[in-house]
Amino acid sequence: MRAAVYYGNSDLRIEDVPEPEPSEGRIKVRVSRNGICGTDLHEYYDGPIFIPPGDPHPLTGKSMPVVMGHEFSGVVADVGRGVGDVQEGDHVAIEPLYRCGECRACRTGRYNVCSKIGFHGLMADGGMAEYTVVPRDQVHRLPEGVPVEMGALVEPMAVAYHAAVQGQVDDQSSALVYGAGPIGIGIWFALRGMGLTEIDVVEPSAVRRKAIEALGARTLDPTELDVPELIADRSGGDGVDAAFDAAGVAPAIESAVQCVGEHRPLVSVAIYDKPLITPLIHLVLRERRIQGTLCYTGEDYRAVIDLMARGHYDTTGWVDTVALSDVVDQGFEQLRAGRRMKLLVDPSR
Incomplete structure (x- = not known):
């Protein structure tokens, strides 16, 4: 079968590899x-x-090279011994987390922060391939009405949903989302699914503002206005009930910590390329906090799949598909250059 195999920095090869078969x-x-x-x-x-370059991962036993891909969906092709509740032909989305089941996080149901956490597609051969094999506990069946292709978005939308939960909001809350990339869009969808109507998305890119506005979002351009000043005026100085950083840049953090109300969180869901220096005085004086968030659990997956079954997520204008053979030049390079927002790889092409 064909697969995208990672050998190291800037070295991803489309190769023929053995087709995997399911064990027990x-x-x-x-x-x-x-x-x-x-x-x-x-x-x-x-x-x-x-991706482990040397010693194998303790839960998967895998090291580089590895087939990439952890956001994926598909059709069950075969099951190993002992699997009785999933059948060939089922449409499924994959929750790609490996967990030890023994550390305190796992024992308390917070396996998304397992001390030995692993990811299918990073620490085990993943979904940028025609076939892959996963443990039963990673499989979520998709209900009728959710296209199998849409199932590939469950993973990133679950990341966003889990972040939204950390904001501790309800349908009377107000929120700010920094960044209108795929996770920012997902947070907006999640908050809307929780009943929020007072949501502003802060995004400097006109292209990304246009994309999320087409979905129905209200946006703010931080290059044209002072967001903390606007929020202070609009809220009478109270601030918003939660802010979410999906941008991963210092100006977003600096703005967001000034916008949240007392005892309220800035939820950080971004990957930061550089160390950030945050003016802690904005946290201290109002007892605000920065809340980290990582991945998801099965509860978040079920919530997202339920919203998808109700037609909640609209992919118009921000999701495109590329062939496996084009994953680097039409995939990675296009995304890095900001010419695409969200790309799904079709392994059959």
């Missing part, structure tokens, strides 16, 4: 679509970061 408790998936995300770009251009 595992499921073979014919991949429909696999999304490219910021983590993949960091691995390709700046890595290896997460």
Whole structure:
């Protein structure tokens, strides 16, 4: 079968590799679509970061080279012994986390911060391939009405949904989302799914503002106005109930910490290329906080799939598809240059 195999920095090769078969408790998936995300770009251009170059990962036993791809969906092609509740032909989305089940995080249900966490497609051969094999606990069946191609967006939308949950908001809350890339769009969708109507998306790119405005979002251009001043005027000095940083740049953090109200969070869901120096005085004087967020759990997956089944997510204008053979030049390079927003890889092309 054909697969995108990562050998190291800027070295991703489309190769013929053996087709995997499921062992006990595992499921073979014919991949429909696999999304490219910021983590993949960091691995390709700046890595290896997460992909083990030497000693194998303790949970997967895998090291480089590895088939990339952790945002994917597909059709069950075969099941191993002991799998009785998933059948050949089922449409599925994959929750690509490996967890130890023994550390405190795992024991308390927070396996997304497992001390030995691993990812299918980073620490195990992943979904940028025609077929892949995953453990049963990574599989979520898609209901009728959710196209299997849409299932590839469950993973990034679950990242966004988990971040939205950390904001501790309800349908009476107000929120700011910094960044209108795929995760920022996902946070906006998640907040809307929670009933929020008072949401502003802060984005300097006119192209990205136009894309999310077409979905129905309200935007602010930080190059044209002082966002903290606007929020202070609009809220009578109270600030918003939660802010979310999906931009990953210092100006976003500096703005956001001034916009949240007392005892309220700035939820950080970005990957930061450079160390950030945050003026802590803005946190101290109002007892604001910065809340980290990582990945998701099955609960977030189920919430996103339920919203998808109700037609909540609109991919118009921000999601495109590329062939596996074009994953570098039409995929990674286009995303890095900002010419595309979200790309799904079709392994059959």
